[in-house]
Amino acid sequence: QPQVQESGPGLVKPSETLTLTCTVSGGSISDENYFWGWIRQPPGKGPEWIANIYYTGSTKYNPSLESRVTLSGDTSKNQFFLTVNSVTAADTAVYYCARVTYYYDSRGYRVVFPFDIWGQGTMVTVSS
């Protein structure tokens, strides 16, 4: 069973840049049957989708975060990365990486499934 694991600094100062890593095992981020995403969940609140990265390396961002977020991948290490610029207290959250499975149906349409494999999450606190 594939697994994903988040890692990051835990504590970041306001206005600094946050970088998180998701390491995929038991599967490949280059596999064209999947794409990969980041989701965050502030304390006591619901999850918020941040961004996806596709096997081609292309990305898609939540419009509400797009100006401060960058997603990239390293296929040689089977990892993908989330960078959040100019963090504030509002960025304090548990950050999860997760996998999406998809396929193309007989008409050539992409059929997508929800996030099926999640990491355990990594807590990030923004504080001076």
Add this chain to the structure above:
Amino acid sequence: DIQMTQSPSLLSASVGDRVTITCRASQSISTWLAWYQQKPGKAPKVLIYKASNLEGGVPSRFSGSGSGTEFTLTISSLQPDDFATYYCQHYSSYSFTFGPGTKVDVK
């Protein structure tokens, strides 16, 4: 952007109760809707996809229905392991939007 709402936000129930949670989308999303269960300190776990399809390994007491803008998650007979928070989610190739959640606690 599509917005998701859920009701109620808190549901108090007893073991054996039939429980229904409603999710509404701000515009039609066909059946591109999932339901997740989340317990404290854990990642969300998908229960239902494409509005009514049970994810593998999920007990059959969970069911989903709906299309367009209104959806429901039903637990036919609440079990002790089901006390948790439930989220609906619209998903597509390029965006994912979660609802605010419904916490199911002990009555």
